[in-house]
Amino acid sequence: xxxxxxxPKFRILKIGxxxxxxxxxxxxHNYMYWYRQDPGMGLKLIYYSVGAxxxxxxxxxxxxxxxxxxxxxxxxRLELAAPSQTSVYFCASSSKLPDSLGNEQFxxxxxxxxxx
Amino acid sequence: xxQVMQIPQYQHVQEGEDFTTYCNSSTTLSNIQWYKxxxxxxxxxxIQLVKSGEVKKQKRLTFQFGEAKKxxxxxxxxxxxxxxxxxxxAGSGGAQKLVFGQGTRLTINP
Numbered sequence: 001x002x003x004x005x006x007x008p009k010f011r012i013l014k015i016g017x018x019x020x021x022x023x024x025x026x027x028x029h030n031y032m033y034w035y036r037q038d039p040g041m042g043l044k045l046i047y048y049s050v051g052a053x054x055x056x057x058x059x060x061x062x063x064x065x066x067x068x069x070x071x072x073x074x075x076x077r078l079e080l081a082a083p084s085q086t087s088v089y090f091c092a093s094s095s096k097l098p099d100s101l102g103n104e105q106f107x108x109x110x111x112x113x114x115x116x
Numbered sequence: 117x118x119q120v121m122q123i124p125q126y127q128h129v130q131e132g133e134d135f136t137t138y139c140n141s142s143t144t145l146s147n148i149q150w151y152k153x154x155x156x157x158x159x160x161x162x163i164q165l166v167k168s169g170e171v172k173k174q175k176r177l178t179f180q181f182g183e184a185k186k187x188x189x190x191x192x193x194x195x196x197x198x199x200x201x202x203x204x205x206a207g208s209g210g211a212q213k214l215v216f217g218q219g220t221r222l223t224i225n226p
Contacts, residue, residue, distance in 0.1 A: 031212075033213070035216075040125075040221070041218060041219075042122075042204060042216045042217055042218040042219050043159070043204070043206075043216040044216075045213055045214075045215075048212065048213055050212060056212070058213060059117075090158055090159070092159075097212055098147075098208035098212060098213055098214045099146040099147060099208040101147070101164070101166060102164070103147075103149075103164070103208075104149070104161040104164065105149075105151075105159075105161065105206075105214065106161070107158040107159045107160070108158065109157075109158050110158050
């Protein structure tokens with residue numbers, strides 16, 4: 001199993017450009033998450049999904065959109081990129097809800113995004 | 117909303133010294149998880165604690181969950197250079213998401 005994969009690994013955007021960060025998992029997990037990590041900081045939840053067709057906002061959703069058309073894929077869309085969106089983006093998945101026993105989250109390798 | 121605070125933010129030790137990081141939640145947690153992130157890497161799950169007062173050990177790492185289920189700690193005995201990284205706690209208060217602490221970055225002088 002590849003686990004959670006993310007593309008691209010690195011990207012530089014100009015202000016106002018758009019892009020989609022791809023995330024795919026092959027573990028048949030229902031729950032998927034997008035986090036951003038600013039330098040020296042913790043992880044902040046952007047959006048999450050509890051299954052195909054269902055998404056919900058996290059702590060910092062402004063400027064982002066997501067979709068979940070399949071169990072495997074959970075792309076994150078940035079519209080009108082801004083310097084404040086410079087960060088490392090991690091996708092994660094889990095087989096259970098966070099308040100369940102054994103709800104370990106598996107993280108992808110991350111996408112380093114710079115907006116200039 | 118739920119907040120999870122972690123201290124210290126940074127810790128530098130000599131190899132062989134012990135290390136402890138503390139995690140405090142503003143609300144009672146159903147469980148707490150600990151993750152490790154190596155420099156330039158992604159978070160990797162270490163352990164989950166569920167019961168009040170629970171203590172779990174993984175070799176030189178000892179994890180505790182407070183009696184009130186609002187705080188937790190990670191203690192590393194006799195640090196080694198392989199322990200370098202940032203340690204995060206993450207709490208679940210019954211919602212569909214985890215709230216991560218800011219992390220404690222551990223550096224070690226060999």
